[in-house]
Amino acid sequence: MRYIEPHAHMVSRITDDYEAMRLAGCVAICEPAFWAGFDRSSAAGFYDYFCQLTDYEPKRAAKFSLPHYSWLCINPKESEDMGLARDVLGLIPEFLQRSNVLGIGEIGLNKNTRNELRILEEHVDLAARYDQLILVHTPHLEDKLKGTNLILDVLRADSRIKPGRVIIDHVEEHTVERVLDAGFWAGITLYPESKATPARAIDMVERAGMKNIWLNCACDWGRSEPLAVPRTAIEMSRRGHSREAIDHLVYGNPLRFLSQNPRFQIP
Amino acid sequence: MTREQVLDLYFMDARCKLIELAAFLDRVDRSDGEGDFRLQSLRMALPLLSSSEAGRAKAVLEALSDPTLEPIPSANGKGACGAWPGIVSH
Numbered sequence: 231m232r233y234i235e236p237h238a239h240m241v242s243r244i245t246d247d248y249e250a251m252r253l254a255g256c257v258a259i260c261e262p263a264f265w266a267g268f269d270r271s272s273a274a275g276f277y278d279y280f281c282q283l284t285d286y287e288p289k290r291a292a293k294f295s296l297p298h299y300s301w302l303c304i305n306p307k308e309s310e311d312m313g314l315a316r317d318v319l320g321l322i323p324e325f326l327q328r329s330n331v332l333g334i335g336e337i338g339l340n341k342n343t344r345n346e347l348r349i350l351e352e353h354v355d356l357a358a359r360y361d362q363l364i365l366v367h368t369p370h371l372e373d374k375l376k377g378t379n380l381i382l383d384v385l386r387a388d389s390r391i392k393p394g395r396v397i398i399d400h401v402e403e404h405t406v407e408r409v410l411d412a413g414f415w416a417g418i419t420l421y422p423e424s425k426a427t428p429a430r431a432i433d434m435v436e437r438a439g440m441k442n443i444w445l446n447c448a449c450d451w452g453r454s455e456p457l458a459v460p461r462t463a464i465e466m467s468r469r470g471h472s473r474e475a476i477d478h479l480v481y482g483n484p485l486r487f488l489s490q491n492p493r494f495q496i497p
Numbered sequence: 498m499t500r501e502q503v504l505d506l507y508f509m510d511a512r513c514k515l516i517e518l519a520a521f522l523d524r525v526d527r528s529d530g531e532g533d534f535r536l537q538s539l540r541m542a543l544p545l546l547s548s549s550e551a552g553r554a555k556a557v558l559e560a561l562s563d564p565t566l567e568p569i570p571s572a573n574g575k576g577a578c579g580a581w582p583g584i585v586s587h
């Protein structure tokens with residue numbers, strides 16, 4: 231089996247995870263910028279983080295023949311401080327030159343505040359000005375439905391944004407249809423308690439179709455499972471899905487979306 | 498999959514989760530104090546399982562969601578708890 235892990239926070243994982251993912255059939259890993267579990271105190275902290283994502287982490291992945299790509303932004307959890315957020319936004323264009331950066335992400339909302347929304351709009355503007363792909367994080371739990379609607383409004387309000395170049399991640403049963411119906415890609419995240427289980431993820435795919443959906447593990451510093459995508463592939467197989475259908479979902483679909491940026495290459 | 502195959506694959510898992518939920522509600526009853534909006538939200542969502550319509554998971558998620566439309570002025574914290582506190586006054 232081969233698969234692409236399109237959303238994993240490898241800076242928080244141990245090296246053994248890279249090896250396990252490679253052994254399970256992973257052929258490329260993409261890492262969106264995210265919250266470290268604490269607030270960084272300055273834009274300089276983000277500068278160092280962006281260097282880690284674009285320089286150090288790809289070297290760690292390369293030890294297992296895994297290409298590593300990243301997405302850059304300030305996470306909505308830290309965008310309440312708009313001064314800091316704008317300083318970080320100012321750093322991003324320099325890093326967009328790097329050959330392993332795929333786009334702007336994971337931007338979005340967390341608690342659906344006015345400041346978060348304003349910084350989301352500024353990220354979308356940055357992506358449009360630099361013609362970047364966008365990866366969107368939708369809020370957790372009770373905030374997801376409202377946040378998804380607000381995010382869709384922001385994206386649709388900017389006529390420069392092409393829905394086919396935007397993936398809206400962490401969809402669940404109450405948000406997947408509205409995301410796909412609006413022409414965006416949808417990401418299903420496999421997580422132990424929140425988000426989706428393998429069984430529910432496959433239910434969503436069976437109902438919504440496989441067209442513009444990817445699966446990801448979003449493994450980070452919390453309880454999460456770096457092998458969630460291959461485990462879900464096994465679950466699909468138990469349900470009788472063909473080898474081709476599984477390959478389409480866990481390899482072909484992320485390849486199709488990510489290849490919109492010509493930098494994304496699988497050797 | 499046939500219905501029989503779905504049962505073969507998932508019945509034991511669903512049975513386990515159903516009993517866990519029942520035991521959780523017993524545990525809540527045995528405990529002291531009032532509880533809060535989380536318990537209220539869960540109790541309001543439970544009847545959705547008995548619906549004969551498809552889309553139960555979606556309905557439960559919606560029942561546990563913030564139904565308001567406007568962004569809030571600022572947040573008290575970064576986390577989410579799985580139920581909407583406003584359900585108490587709604």
Ligand SMILES: [Zn+2]
Nearest residue numbers: 262264336448
């Ligand atoms: Zn993430």
